[in-house]
Amino acid sequence: MEGCCRSCMPCCRRLWDWCWPGFRYPRVPNHNTVISNPGAQAAEIRTVSGDVRVPTPKKRPVQLYAALFDFEARCDDELSVREGDKLSVLEQRGEYVLAKKVTGSLQAGLIPANYVALLQDEFAKHKWYYGNINRVKAEKLLLAQQNKDGSFLVRISESHSDEYTISARSEGKVYHFRIQRSVIGAYFVSDKLSFGTLGELVTYYQKNPRSLGVQLVEPCAQQQRL
Structure with a gap:
């Protein structure tokens, strides 16, 4: 009835507003409206304050x-x-x-x-596992006199707490290789080859140095707490 009265006698708008008070929703825009930037993604919406990117949800560590x-x-x-x-x-x-x-x-x-x-945290038993040390500390340890080319260690990634990094000494320099985690929890340096555990990955690259580009001969000789 309200719609009929308003459409037939729009001049009585004040009367109809008094009879049927309440919030009226704005009209839905036509679906044929052209978007000014059709290439824009939902993660980048322009507002009065500029472009806003919706943050990516943090990946939960996968239990193995x-x-x-x-x-x-x-x-x-x-x-x-x-x-x-x-x-x-x-x-x-x-x-x-x-x-x-x-x-x-x-x-x-x-x-x-x-x-x-x-599987519980099994990494601490390995001599090559140095846990939560940063890049600078890893390089200092590997370049110490006790270590030679082929010395290496594995540490927690500084930028991704659920991932790891292999730091290895070769020709007097230290190289770092990021160990990533797949969505199902596998470990990999190259997405062409993944492993169920960190230990399996390290053992493979110890036996196949060409795949990594440097040799992994012996764990870093200096103790973690020095």
Whole structure:
């Protein structure tokens, strides 16, 4: 009724406003309106104060699991694993977990929950792991007289707390290689080759120095706390 009265007798607008008070929403703009910058992305919206970029959500560190036993899939929904396989658990489903392999075929499927276990921080046991030291400290340690070419260490990345860096001495200089994490928790320096654990990555590049470009011979000789 309100719409009919307003359209038939617009001259009585004040009367209609008195009869039907309340907030009236503005008209929706025509969908054929041309945007001044059609190439603009949603992450860059121009406002009166300038361009504003929406910050990228911080990536949560991925928890890594290991298969405790061999398991053969009995249907298409299940995942075959071998003891020691590294997995990323996506969700719990009753007595099963939906898991995804972090290396190799990257397949996903259901596994009995009691067949997997969370891997704790295993890096501290390695002599090459120096934890939370910065680039300058790493270079000072590696260039000390106790170390020669081929000395190396692994440290937590200064810019990404859930990633790591290999610092290695070669020809009297120190080179740094960022170890990134994939969305399923795998470790990699090159996106062509990933590993389930940090230890596996280091061992591979120790045996294949050409892949990294420098030799990883011995862990840094000077102790971490010096």
